[in-house]
Amino acid sequence: MIQLSRQAEEGVRHGLRLAALPGLVLSLTATSTFAATQLADNSTVLAQFAQAAGGPAPQLVQAEDGDTKIEWQGGITADYYSRSASGGAVLTPYSGGHYHRIGVQSDLRGTSPEGDVAWAQFAMTQTDDPSVLMLGNSQINTLSAGRAGQGYRFAVGDVAVNHSILGANSPLRGMLAQRYFGQALLSASAGVIAESWEALADQGRRRMFLKNAYALKAEMPFSQNFQAYATAQGFREDGDSVGSGALALVPTSGNSATAGMNWRDGRAFLQAEAGLSRFGEKGLEGHRDRALIVDGGWQGDKLGLRLGHHDLGRYYASLSGLAGAGVKETYANASWVATAWMSLTGDVRRSENSMAAPPILPPPPTIPPTPVTPYTPFTGTTEAANLRAQFTFPDVPGLGLGLTAGESRGKSSGSGGVNRSQNQGANLTYAKTAWNTSLGYQNSRQSNSIAASSDSRTDTWTASYGRNWSDATDVAPASWMLNATASGSFQRQHLDSGASATLNTLNLVVSGERSNWGRASAILGASRGHDATGGELRQHWYQVEAGRALDQRSGIALYIRAMSSFQERSAIAYRDKTAGVRLSYAF
Amino acid sequence: MKAVCLIAMLLLCLPTASAIAQDVPAGQKPAVAGFEDMKAARAALDEIIRAYETGDIGLIQARLDPAMIGYQRFIDGMRRDSTSLKQIRLHLFEANVTAGPDVAMIQAAWEKRFFGVAAFTPGLFTGRSTFLMHRAKDGWRLAAVSGDNPFSSESGVLATLTVMPSAIPLVAIPVCAGVYPISVELVDPDLAGLQSVTIEAFTSQGDREGVVLTAVSPGRFRRPNLPLCQDAIPPFGSNGTVEINNTAVPATLTFRYIDANPGANRPPATLLRSVTIR
Numbered sequence: 001m002i003q004l005s006r007q008a009e010e011g012v013r014h015g016l017r018l019a020a021l022p023g024l025v026l027s028l029t030a031t032s033t034f035a036a037t038q039l040a041d042n043s044t045v046l047a048q049f050a051q052a053a054g055g056p057a058p059q060l061v062q063a064e065d066g067d068t069k070i071e072w073q074g075g076i077t078a079d080y081y082s083r084s085a086s087g088g089a090v091l092t093p094y095s096g097g098h099y100h101r102i103g104v105q106s107d108l109r110g111t112s113p114e115g116d117v118a119w120a121q122f123a124m125t126q127t128d129d130p131s132v133l134m135l136g137n138s139q140i141n142t143l144s145a146g147r148a149g150q151g152y153r154f155a156v157g158d159v160a161v162n163h164s165i166l167g168a169n170s171p172l173r174g175m176l177a178q179r180y181f182g183q184a185l186l187s188a189s190a191g192v193i194a195e196s197w198e199a200l201a202d203q204g205r206r207r208m209f210l211k212n213a214y215a216l217k218a219e220m221p222f223s224q225n226f227q228a229y230a231t232a233q234g235f236r237e238d239g240d241s242v243g244s245g246a247l248a249l250v251p252t253s254g255n256s257a258t259a260g261m262n263w264r265d266g267r268a269f270l271q272a273e274a275g276l277s278r279f280g281e282k283g284l285e286g287h288r289d290r291a292l293i294v295d296g297g298w299q300g301d302k303l304g305l306r307l308g309h310h311d312l313g314r315y316y317a318s319l320s321g322l323a324g325a326g327v328k329e330t331y332a333n334a335s336w337v338a339t340a341w342m343s344l345t346g347d348v349r350r351s352e353n354s355m356a357a358p359p360i361l362p363p364p365p366t367i368p369p370t371p372v373t374p375y376t377p378f379t380g381t382t383e384a385a386n387l388r389a390q391f392t393f394p395d396v397p398g399l400g401l402g403l404t405a406g407e408s409r410g411k412s413s414g415s416g417g418v419n420r421s422q423n424q425g426a427n428l429t430y431a432k433t434a435w436n437t438s439l440g441y442q443n444s445r446q447s448n449s450i451a452a453s454s455d456s457r458t459d460t461w462t463a464s465y466g467r468n469w470s471d472a473t474d475v476a477p478a479s480w481m482l483n484a485t486a487s488g489s490f491q492r493q494h495l496d497s498g499a500s501a502t503l504n505t506l507n508l509v510v511s512g513e514r515s516n517w518g519r520a521s522a523i524l525g526a527s528r529g530h531d532a533t534g535g536e537l538r539q540h541w542y543q544v545e546a547g548r549a550l551d552q553r554s555g556i557a558l559y560i561r562a563m564s565s566f567q568e569r570s571a572i573a574y575r576d577k578t579a580g581v582r583l584s585y586a587f
Numbered sequence: 588m589k590a591v592c593l594i595a596m597l598l599l600c601l602p603t604a605s606a607i608a609q610d611v612p613a614g615q616k617p618a619v620a621g622f623e624d625m626k627a628a629r630a631a632l633d634e635i636i637r638a639y640e641t642g643d644i645g646l647i648q649a650r651l652d653p654a655m656i657g658y659q660r661f662i663d664g665m666r667r668d669s670t671s672l673k674q675i676r677l678h679l680f681e682a683n684v685t686a687g688p689d690v691a692m693i694q695a696a697w698e699k700r701f702f703g704v705a706a707f708t709p710g711l712f713t714g715r716s717t718f719l720m721h722r723a724k725d726g727w728r729l730a731a732v733s734g735d736n737p738f739s740s741e742s743g744v745l746a747t748l749t750v751m752p753s754a755i756p757l758v759a760i761p762v763c764a765g766v767y768p769i770s771v772e773l774v775d776p777d778l779a780g781l782q783s784v785t786i787e788a789f790t791s792q793g794d795r796e797g798v799v800l801t802a803v804s805p806g807r808f809r810r811p812n813l814p815l816c817q818d819a820i821p822p823f824g825s826n827g828t829v830e831i832n833n834t835a836v837p838a839t840l841t842f843r844y845i846d847a848n849p850g851a852n853r854p855p856a857t858l859l860r861s862v863t864i865r
Contacts (some may be wrong), residue, residue, distance in 0.1 A: 023620050073611075073622070090711045093678040093698055107621055119619050123684075132680055134696065142684050147621060160687035165656070170733065171685035171692040171717060195694070195715060196683055208715065248748040248858040279854050287854070295654045306788050315854040321692075321719050321733025324657035324743075325854055333653040351659045355743070355848040355855075362785040362845075363797035366827045367814055386648070405646055408663055421666050427646060442645070446670040451780030452703045454671035460642070489641075493670075493704070501673070501704065531673070531707040565674075572702070572709055 074106040079582045087565075087574025093131045094576045101127040105142075116149030135205045140197040151180040160224055161189045161215050161319065166275040166312075167231030167258045168215035168292050169320035173200055187217040193235070215319055231275075233319045239282060254279040254317030258291075270296040279317035289313030291323060306333040314354045316416035326355035345388040352381045378487045382419070384408035398436075402427045417450035427462075435467040447496070455496040462489045480514040495532055503529035503537065518548025539565045547582075557582040620686035628720040629684065630693035631727035636677050639738050641668035647738075650728055652721075657742065661732075664739025669778060671703035672710070672805065677737055689722040692732075697737045699776075703805045710804040712737075712776045714744050714850075733852045737760075740806065743850035746775035750842055750860040757836050757864055760787035763816035764828055769862065771800060772809045777848050779806035788813070791839040792832050794822035798842070815840075 018139065079101040085094040106121040112118075123141040133139050146155030159176040161168045174191015194200040200210070212235065219229035232255075239251035245535040260273030272294040280286035295308035314326035329351035337343045386406035393399045403426050410419035427440040440462040447455040464487035472478035486508050493501045505527040513519035526540040541564070547557030562577035631650075638646040644665050651658060668675065682695040699712040705707035714735025723731040736742040741788040759768055771786070778784055782802050789795040800808035814828040831838055840862040849856040 058732070060836060068763070091700065094682075104623055109619070121622070123622065131678070134680060139681060139683075141682065142622075142686075144685070146619075148782050158683065158685040160685045160690050160692050162687050162690050169690075169719065169731075171683075171694060195696075195807075196681060245753065248860050249745075250857045250859060252854075252856075272799050281857055289854075291657070306653050310652050312656065317854055318852070321717050321852050322656060322731045323852060324660075324731070326848070327657045327660065329657075329659065331653060331658070347653055349659055351657075353660055362710075363787050363795060364825065365785045365797040365799045366825045367788075367796050367829075368783075368799040382659055382663065384663075388649075408659060410663070419663070419667075421663055423644075423666070444666065444670070446667060448667065448780070451671075454667075454703075454780060456670055456704070458670065495704070497705070499705075503673075531702070532705055533707055535707060572707070 039171065042221075065335055071109045071111075072107070075104075075584065075586045077103045077582060077584045079580055081496070081559075081578050083576060083578040085574075085576040087576075091565075091572065091574035092576055094578075095130060099127065099129040101125065101129055101132060112149070114149060116147060118145075118147040120145040136198055136202075138198070139200025143197060143388070146176075153178040154219055159189060159191065163187060163189075163215055163217040163231050163233070163320075164229065164258060164261070164273055165293060165320060166235045166273045166316075166318055167217065167256070167323045168213075168318065169322045170213070172213060172215075173197065174213075183221050185219040187219075188215070190214040203241065203243060206242050207246075208242070209249070210241040211235050211237050213319055225265045226261065226263045228259070230257070230259045232257045234317060235317075249398070250281040250284065252279065252281050252317075256316070256318045258318075265299060268296070268298045270294070275316065275318065275323075277315070277317045279315050287315035289315035289317070289325075291316045291325075293563065302337040304335040307331070325341045326350040326353060328354065341392050341394060343390045347386045348384070350381070350383050380410070380412045382408050382410035396430075398431045400429045400431075402429075412450065417448065419449075421445070422445045434469070435465070437463075437465045439463050452496070456493050457494045460489060460491045463487065480512070482510070482512040484510045491529075493532075497532075499532040499534075501530060501532045503527055519545065520544070520546035535569060537562070537566060538568060553587070554585045555582065556584075603838060614766055620691065624722075624783075625684040625686050625691055626685070627728040629682075629693060631720060632661045632693060632718050632729065635729055635738070636679070639665060639668075640675045640677060644669060645758045647729075652723075652728065654728065655731065658735055661736075661739050661742050662734075664742045668738070668740050670820040671704050672740070673704050673707070675699065675701045675726060682744075691720040691722075691727065693718040693720065697735075700735050701805075703779075708804045710779075710806065712740070712744060712774070712806060716850075733850070735850045740776040740779050743848040743853070744776040745849040745853065745856060746773060746777075746844060746846040746858060747845050748773050748842065748860050750862060752862070754865070755840075757817060757831070757833055760815060760817045760831060760864070763830060764814065765816040766812045766813060767815040769813045769815065770809070770811055771798065771813070772807070773800055774807050775844075775846060776806040778808070778844075784808045786844040788829055788840065788842050790822065790829065790831065790841070792822055792835055793824065794830055795824045796827070796829055797825075831864055837863060839863055 003579065028267065048395040054191050081096060082098045083096055085092055085096045107119070107121050109117060109119045121142050121144045124138065125141055126138040127133055128137050142158055144155060144157040146153065156175040157170050157173070159174060160174060161170055161172050163169065168189065170193065172189055172191035173194055174189065176187070176189040178185060178187040191213060192200060193213055195206065195208060199205045213233070215231065215233040216227060217231045219227060221227045234255035236253040254277060256275050256277035258273050258275035261271065263270045275291045276288070278286060278288050291312040293308070297304065297306040309330045311328045312323060312325050316325045317321065329349055331347065331349035333347045335343070335345045339399045384407065387404070389403045391401040405424045407422045423442065423444040425440065425442040427438060429438040430436065442460040445457045446561045464485060466483065466485035468481060468483045470478035470481035488506045491503045503526065507525035509521070509523050511519070511521035523543040527537070529537045531537055541562060543559070543561035545557060545559040547555055549555045558581050560579040564575040566572045567575065635647055635650060644662065647665065648662055655661070678698045679695045682693060685692045694717050696715045701710050702708065703710060708803045714737060716735050716737060717733040719730040719733060720727045727852065732738060735744040755767070773784060773786060775784070783799050785797045785799050787795070788798045798810070798813065800810050803809050815831070816828060817831045817833040819832065819834055821832055829840060842860045844858045845855045846858060
């Protein structure tokens, strides 16, 4: 895997070896059980799948050999569609033409008498539509194989490394092994972080450096309520993995180590983790940084409390997507069922965004075409509070009222800029067996002294009415059903500059289903308004889709959808219209 | 090499793992996520995307864990987006899904199209993210966005710096003082709303200037030319002109921008683009 990132040819060979691994692994575990495979179709699930035409694939093969069970779920969908589109790439992702899209997925599992599970999962998309795959015309969406049982877990291919918040929490293309030694858990992962399997094998499909990575974790319970763990992880971006000049980025590397604990006793819990890291950019000065998180809480019958503090340095580098660097925040959150008809949720927090200022001040502007504004709109310190209340009315079953209010105030540490955000809202709902309705109002006010051009107040009204019909009775299920929902939103934005913008939207959704026929749905909508310059805004859209089962394993669906936007304004006009057919088959 | 050894060691563990495994502590059950889990996680993500497009930040807020790191920065950024960017449409493509027992990691490229609220100018941001979804009691929830954050422009998207052309013949550069048509474009969604941004230009001969790019749409900054000229004497720094000593070519003109907030899980990133002058 490491070699792979340095030489594309070798990468292809490694990729093929890796792709072959799942099959080998599964063949080892499943050989003895395949011989006794018996077909046992689940007609109900198959019919639903076929009717949904693209819905979840059903279980197709269920075999039992004594206590060992083999399951294979698989499906294939094929779309062929024709699209007309205009507007250009800045306005729409779609282009006109005739396209196809084929999706294949397979999930093969074997369960041993001891409960150990071996699996091989594969999903792939093949298409000539550039809005689905921009580079190339096929992509592996999932490739994973492994085995898990009492006290161990092993996986190769796409593996989800989920060690800790500050350590490793990231997808890898590689392998993962976990095993208990007595009460102690050891977990190890290694692989490459790449955009896709295709990017791993083909340099021409890379738009970011390949990142070679490893992650280790050891966890030990010291009592029934207390566990402690330690992690170590690192990464190194391969600067040669992308063609010269393709990226403006400098390759980076990083290593980190963390230690943490989890404690739970009855209704109370506490988790904490601290980490140290070293981060470097190739040819530039390196940085050491640290991180600390502490989260705790107490959950009673009617009251729940959450408290926490996070402090992550801006150069803290790990393999965890949860560990957003450059944040220091403290929060308190409470949920309280005050009475049978009222529940309250409150949240207060203070956060500092140390990403606010540039790490190295930009040079003084010596070639200025315009006067220079401050460098960054980011907030240095923010204080925020939110309150949500939910009411029910015992005397009027089905009636509910939700109220929200929130405010955050921020102050930029360097430029002295001030951000402010306020919002209030109310939502009234009423639901009966056959229909429901809602009415809502939201008001928000945003201001940012550094980028004041969008300072404004926005009022939004929403309303909806939905109804369903069917022939269901107390003793018989429905043989047909029909649902309809009409909704509308009315938004006004008043900018502090004096301009205003409006957008009024209406949408109607109708869907129906009849046993042995199939199901159909339709959406029809339009919006009208004007932007802050006074220009008129007109949009409309529709979508019709109908599908039915051809037999227990296959289904067909026809669809047409279209959207037309701002046709009276040539500079921003765009539209697209797609009509197609989808065939689905479960094997 | 160490990683290769580690992989080899892990591979060796595979066939023996079940044989030597010991009893798992109570409460630990082997579980494997299936395509149904992946689909449910993707549906939960799509719901958040639709809410972001329609400005329903309250729904997203109700779906987030209060212990999420960077919670307030995330929410505030989305509220600012819903105010300053209109008609947001987020298009995900090239999606990969990696699932564990209670976690799903959706890797996808994205394009965000919008109109700036003040002048209704169209804009396009692109990026690549990993959406971390965790299984909660009431379904799949968004735990974090790693890499470029499409939901909240100010929560970090890696900038792109483009300079054209990549090579300039010395004979094409005017004698001081003159202007040469070099296209410099910076796209940094984090800076949407600013009218201009300053990047650094320096030469291998010692000149150093601060170059101001002006906004052509929210978060997109550009200039079509540069005061660039040649002379037979060493350059003067910070004088408003990039000077090339024509007696010491070839030389390199480098543009540098440090993206202070390039997305979650990425410390400040340095972007460099060089132009060769020969």
